[in-house]
Amino acid sequence: MPGLYLHIPFCKQACHYCDFHFSTSRALQGQFVKALVKEMVLRKDYLPTSDAPLDTIYFGGGTPSLLTGAELDQIFAGINEHFDVSPRAEITLEANPDDLSPAKLAELAASPVNRLSIGLQSFHEPHLRLMNRAHSALESGQAVRAAQAAGFENISVDLIYGVPAASHAIWEEDLARLFELRVPHVSAYALTIEPGTAFGRRLQKGTFVAPPEEFVARQFELLLSQLRARGYEQYEISNFCQPGRESRHNSNYWCGVLYLGLGPSAHSFDGHSRQFTVANNPQYVAAVLERGEVPATIEQLTPLDQANEYLLTTLRTSRGCDLAHLRDVLGLNLLVEQADYLAGLTSQGMATLTGDVLRLTDAGKLLADHITLALFAEAPAAAA
Ligand code: SF4
Numbered sequence: 180m181p182g183l184y185l186h187i188p189f190c191k192q193a194c195h196y197c198d199f200h201f202s203t204s205r206a207l208q209g210q211f212v213k214a215l216v217k218e219m220v221l222r223k224d225y226l227p228t229s230d231a232p233l234d235t236i237y238f239g240g241g242t243p244s245l246l247t248g249a250e251l252d253q254i255f256a257g258i259n260e261h262f263d264v265s266p267r268a269e270i271t272l273e274a275n276p277d278d279l280s281p282a283k284l285a286e287l288a289a290s291p292v293n294r295l296s297i298g299l300q301s302f303h304e305p306h307l308r309l310m311n312r313a314h315s316a317l318e319s320g321q322a323v324r325a326a327q328a329a330g331f332e333n334i335s336v337d338l339i340y341g342v343p344a345a346s347h348a349i350w351e352e353d354l355a356r357l358f359e360l361r362v363p364h365v366s367a368y369a370l371t372i373e374p375g376t377a378f379g380r381r382l383q384k385g386t387f388v389a390p391p392e393e394f395v396a397r398q399f400e401l402l403l404s405q406l407r408a409r410g411y412e413q414y415e416i417s418n419f420c421q422p423g424r425e426s427r428h429n430s431n432y433w434c435g436v437l438y439l440g441l442g443p444s445a446h447s448f449d450g451h452s453r454q455f456t457v458a459n460n461p462q463y464v465a466a467v468l469e470r471g472e473v474p475a476t477i478e479q480l481t482p483l484d485q486a487n488e489y490l491l492t493t494l495r496t497s498r499g500c501d502l503a504h505l506r507d508v509l510g511l512n513l514l515v516e517q518a519d520y521l522a523g524l525t526s527q528g529m530a531t532l533t534g535d536v537l538r539l540t541d542a543g544k545l546l547a548d549h550i551t552l553a554l555f556a557e558a559p560a561a562a563a
Contacts, residue, residue: 180234180265181226182431185215186442187243188460195311195377196370200444200458201241207460212250214467216257218441221473223261225439226449232265235428244274248286255291269427271296276322277314284329294333295326302356303349306342323360335364340402341395342370343388350398354405363424367402368417369395396545403541416495416544433492452479486511487555494551499538511556520553
């Protein structure tokens with residue numbers, strides 16, 4: 180069953196590592212919500228399975244917790260008018276700790292949202308300040324407890340590792356604080372320095388020093404060992420859950436389930452092509468509201484693109500990459516075309532091959548991007 184993604188492109192301030200699409204000017208927020216609802220009208224038939232009920236709805240951003248209760252009501256009214264939503268749909272909203280006041284949580288608990296993804300990133304005040312997060316270390320823990328008290332049990336938290344530090348003590352303390360919260364799902368990402376971000380500019384000027392690869396790798400190992408020791412499963416390289424608590428939205432994405440993405444910078448996938456909506460709030464609002472158009476580019480996926488995307492997404496998951504599917508359905512026979520490379524991966528302990536299923540080991544996961552690129556028949560037309 181398909182998914183719906185809604186991109187809410189506003190943030191209070193720019194985190195220094197972030198290269199997502201957002202604006203810190205919220206002047207257009209009211210108009211944006213109107214445009215988002217109008218985009219539902221314009222694109223409700225985008226998915227070939229538009230008769231199938233939505234299985235997942237995901238509010239991402241940006242900072243969806245900046246939506247007012249009235250704006251959220253408007254958006255849900257639009258969803259209910261234009262789409263059929265499964266009664267057991269997973270409905271996730273990304274939230275920042277500083278937004279989760281008791282009043283906001285009560286509003287969210289009374290809405291159809293049934294899962295929160297809370298961007299903690301760290302429990303360490305200097306790291307939060309370094310990253311220019313809008314919340315304090317105190318709010319990191321308080322937000323999750325307040326959400327639980329408001330009735331949200333289905334909670335994911337985001338953490339960032341590989342932040343410059345003299346030792347691993349801060350990361351170990353972050354993990355200890357995480358386990359006190361007893362949440363069913365954790366997403367943990369290595370700090371990456373992207374061009375165009377504040378960290379990227381500082382790196383260029385030489386005023387920011389990224390930690391060495393071995394430092395980041397050690398923190399990844401600490402993450403894996405401590406989460407596993409507490410019963411969490413790593414179902415994707417950056418995603419961990421208690422048994423049976425995977426994010427359905429993300430899992431569907433990695434399995435190639437179709438989805439419609441609404442809002443500026445959102446992506447959509449209809450099985451044959453991807454659509455990328457313009458990453459510009461004023462252009463998006465004007466085009467949708469004034470001209471009834473969604474400014475977007477469409478990329479038709481060649482069989483090679485589809486094969487590469489399948490590799491890219493499945494190799495990151497614990498289910499692994501089914502090389503028989505890749506060969507028989509998508510036309511890429513890695514067992515023949517990359518026989519030597521695959522033999523090297525398995526002999527060096529980077530991957531296992533069980534039947535036709537290729538899975539990365541912990542060592543291989545550290546090099547996942549590199550291994551995936553090496554397995555591509557040629558560079559993909561565009562990143563997934
Ligand atoms: S709140 Fe999220 S989307 Fe906004 S700047 Fe920070 S990391 Fe990026």
